[in-house]
Amino acid sequence: MNRKILQIHPLDNAIVALSDLDKDEVFEINGESIQLLESIPAKHKFCIKDLSPGERVIMYGVTVGKAQSFISKGALLNTINIKHDSADFELKAGNFNWTSPDTSAFENRTFLGIYRADGQVGTANYWLVIPLVFCENRNVETIREAFLEELGYAKPNPFKNLVRQLVQQTQSKEAASEQFFEKPYTNSPSSDRIFENIDGIKFLTHQGGCGGTRQDAEMLCKLLAGYIHHPNVAGATVLSLGCQHAQATILQEKLAELNPEFDKPLLIFEQQKEGTEEQLLQKAITATFYNLTRANAIIRKPAPLSKLRIGLECGGSDGFSGISANPVLGHVSDLIAGLGGSAVLSEFPELCGVEQDLINRCINAQKAEKFAALMRAYSSSAEAVGSGFDMNPSPGNIRDGLITDAIKSCGAAKKGGTSPITDVLDYGEYVKEAGLNLLCTPGNDVESTTALAGAGCNIILFTTGLGTPTGNPICPVVKVSTNNRLAERMPDLIDFNTGPIISGEKTIPQMGEELLELIIQIASGQKSTKAMDLGQDDFIPWKRGVSL
Template sequence: MGQRNTLKIHPSDNLLVALKSLEAGQEVSYNGDTLVLRNAIPAKHKLAATDLKAGDQVYMYGSIVGTVNEDIPAGGLLTTENTEHSVSAYSSRQQQDGWTAPDVNRWEDKSFLGYHRADGQVGTANYWLVIPLVFCENRNVNVIKNAFVQELGYANPDVYRKYVSDLTEQYKQGDLDAIREQSNPPPKTELSKKDQLFENIDGIKFLTHEGGCGGIRQDSEALCGLLAGYIYHPNVAGATVLSLGCQNAQVEILEEKIQDLTSDLQKPLHIFEQQQSGTEYEMLSEAIRKTFLGMVEANKMERKPAPLSKLTVGMECGGSDGFSGISANPSVGHAGDLITALGGSVILSEFPELCGVEQELIDRSVSNEIADRFIDLMSRYSDAAEASGSGFDMNPSPGNIKDGLITDAMKSAGAAKKGGTSPVKAVLDYAEYVREPGLNLLCTPGNDVESTTAMAGSGANIILFTTGLGTPTGNPVTPVAKVSSNTQLAERMPDIIDIDTGPVISGEKTIEEMGEEILNYIIDLASGKYKTKAMQLNQNDFIPWKRGVSL
């Protein structure tokens, strides 16, 4: 593909993307045309491909991504000062031609090694959960955590405590110069199986949160639905739940939500209510004993071959940059198309980051009913945001803007590429579980952790997380693989990046080639051959979405 300075993504675009930092006065060529740059253009930012007049709409990815509020000559830089958020209106579903699925012949006979659950789901990991129904029980959950993690061999080496110990000793010896000049080798942060008592259990995870009471009742119901999804999740062998007793998130609501998912859970679930258990010591001792015995049983499970149709892959982006929609997002989108063609499921969430591409997703829906549900959820979410004094147009973060995503529509058009091109088979509200193979749209915020928390609760047994700026986000039960949009990030932050799609920007690989590599990585990750960087760092982020106000 050769070296390029700029890229025009779609034939109808009137913007070019700078693939490297360009100087004012420099000439750039594209499609046989030559432009003289009117401004310095930082890498990842956008320049006008033609003269733009105030009021003109600007197009990227073939979609409207903004309106200019002043004249911008060809070769001029688009900024937050001269370009405003603007999107196309959307309406009811228009029938589209059928989807041409990618060729998946070479993967049709492949499998991954997973944990087969009695309900037919297959896990890519094997965890035990300890969950509070209300924030009042967080302290008791942490008591159990402190009792278990070190003794069972799941605690990463505490390199920072050792570091402070070394500094303390040098201080006591009066050697401040040694402290100032000290250089440390990279620490060992990953555990090996030999450190663990239970070799077939990947860990015991503790989902503390600040919900369960004090907000509106709908928030507690949504929390119970989310926790039910985690308990039912194929990566979970069993769970221990702590309840206070008087909170809004009652045990009965959790049990109803589990019943909605399955009439026969077929995995151990131990529930303890403190107000009915006597002393704290009595409750926690019993919880620890039953949890330990449950883990003894869970350790008997072993990985066995499973078809790729048993994969449910969530697609997330965070710390996005101006290359995310060009390299990382379409690459994972192609991997998702391969998975759906093989009978698996894909989840695309972050509804605020679908602003401006609604019509495409509406038209890709396989029925009017599914399209109408998407329209309804998007409209209600947008109205609620505006009623609170905000709006989807306020979604880009300072980091997004600094790295070239200057409007929400521009960010959304690139973010939607994570959904590939396959038909939309289902639209889910928050805390609903994936039931349909193919592409599922899940209503979540754009917040990285709230979104990944929700996708895991809806059944994602792998999550691909694209980033251009870098983020450490992980999840307690679902492996989260970080996919960098550019090689510089992968080289600068190798402790958090798992896959580098920078070769797409340099022209060394196509999106299709990168997507195929990602699918092969997913198969190995699902088989337990790798631990993601987030898993190695024990990064267990869990934030339920609180949709209402506090009362």
Template structure:
């Protein structure tokens, strides 16, 4: 029978409700009886003992909050009776006992079918990328996208065009639109086959930067765009520039060459203020891109070791089950990949609040530990200077579904990184070069974080969610992992993997972790297509290094 409650760690003094609990319901856990004093929705917690003001609350074996006034055993934890609290952290030399790697016998010798680039890096996709140096070129990108997507077979909007045409026909015929069901308005859609079968897509990095802000913003944007141009999932690039903006065209080209002195992908650049007209600019960009697409269509997938994968791990729309099902399962998959010689990127620094000491103790190099501390403290202080802080990170949706303090959210989020040693700490846009678990400085904001992970070299991103988040990335396939059955069933159009079976007691974390890695291998090989890719969820938001939680 499915358990009703769970104690995550032996030191915890709260129990997590795995299903809705009624007021006065009798719960027996580990031989101790609890009478629930109020309704406890699934994903929320209740206290295992009477608590006094300023008593410490523990989850995941660490401090996550302090009680604000006396509460009774069996009472529900909420934002009134519990406030965020964490232990201080400090530099300590590598202090992890010998890491016990998981059993990888099922994956020994396994390969995936990737695109091998000239420098030995391997992409999980083969994209052409359009980059604007400044927001003034967004409109030209939109025009080019509209021109190319339908013609070359990359559009996913056909079904909505058919839907709109059905509405128009019904309107012209004088029908009452309110009387028509959505099913009545749906029509079969012919999906055009891609012209360039080995080109997975043409992607566009529309953004709001490049000019108008401080020069440092333009400089960081240049590094970000250069990282995307150099990404192993990108085979060719078209850059559109206005001409007068802060981020100059040549500066971006120089950034690309600085990042990779041997950069040899097709690269076409256009500056509008030097062109004869907007029309000539757009036509020339389309023509040259057609030439480039023919060139990169010659690339084909090849069998390569799993160690060539770089996996980003992310959570968004988190709930009270995130740290119990999806995140630990992704963490186990991360440990499997590390044991097989791959790279894993754990980011979202505001969502490592309270987990810092554990990560510091697991960091091999003292220099990397100190870098992590410096980045975390600078980030936290920048938030506090404007009257905010990491403690304000949980969203209303997070709180409604059981994440009462940032420390609870963060310690659950950190589970995505598994248990392996930390090999490196990277600032925003820095490339991961070391095999193993890397920490990457990004905001917790879903799109800013996935944008940053791709810049550091993630070739796949595992994105866990308990509430449902339709986030993707233009060049890095994003795989959605649900924490619970209800979400997986209700939003099946965006979810790829469901870890709800862990909550139901049907599968172990280890079993789910192996399933997740197996899916990653198939996605990396192009054998399955994640929903975010199918829906062209190409979200891209550069971080300006301001306060973003």
């Protein structure tokens, strides 16, 4: 195999540059000699045949764009000479046969999980403190300040000493030397945790709950119910003002829908009933503390890998995402499906162009119809405000080779592997089926990871080619690099590097099995993710408006 270029599918007329290519370099592809007419940056694509205006650009064996002008063989494909285009899809019966990858190495493996009364198994043991409405955000922050330092959960801030020394230097009128800035700054470590079996107290804030539509408030309650019901959560403290749209009764109804036998500690405090803020906070903090002592009695026990629910996400994607990191997640997804666990593929704007393949993989017509309806409704809502899925790629995506939404989508869909699709979930719905699930979310990183956790995923795998700090309050987010350069440049963010696939040192199945080994460690609480180390607790509910 030529390690400088890659034709992903035999039908492709767009070829990926695996490294920077020089003008006039010559390659033989499908028995034909191709001379480059210009330099091709790594991750970008060039054409291997002349294309007239209107002709299709093919990658991954499907349409990913349309020529806007005449494109010569050997020319760079860019946002000027091609535009987004994708094939339409239809609901049609078909026989889908799937052979699971070899799972024998993992058949009897376990992780140390947190068993809940309803049969779910978590990968962590958290307590939640959440507001039903943005009016309570300040009170949530006050509780945070009271708890974290005293209970040993506060993370050291390495920059406090830096600021202190800068102040001292200013006061003494001494200029900072270059050597001063070369020194690392660390703060004293936090004290030992009081509750050794509780992995953290997580404080969520948001801007919803009132002032929007009633549907937005109801959806927020549904999402928060998913977080409270989540296997990684031992219980929750909920602050309510009292008069907002997102009422505590709605939250309780949504919890009952998820589990009629819900029995976790749920502490609800309504400010307009409690009196002063001091009275509210004293009651909330005291009750939370005593329930933390109960949650601390829960210990980890061996659990089969079938209890894993893996969220599949990408963000800061690049031109290598679809050929390294995303296929590795796809292999992990197939392994998990073969072992009886669940995998969840999100980001519907990034499934544009691969709908037919996903429809063909649905286990029945009902699932296929739901997926098609959600995709068409989402696309129509974007078009209604003058946008569209074609506007999904970010400037960073485009700069690094993802020049149409279909190119981005075909690579993004690789995270879902090849297994049958057992269920299709709308936003806010919870995972019920083993196997591969599709979850309707935006492509926005945090809105999507927020939804994956709310759907019950107990680990999220997140691929990136450009780098992103994204994490989640209750669900470990494993950051997977698409290339060596990123892993070397941002080691504080990256947990796993699939760059050796690009260089030809390792295969996708090899790296998939290595990643699953890391997942088992993280799920057992034996290893933390970089986002956890940084305290990156991102939480953004989707209001169901147009977000790509």
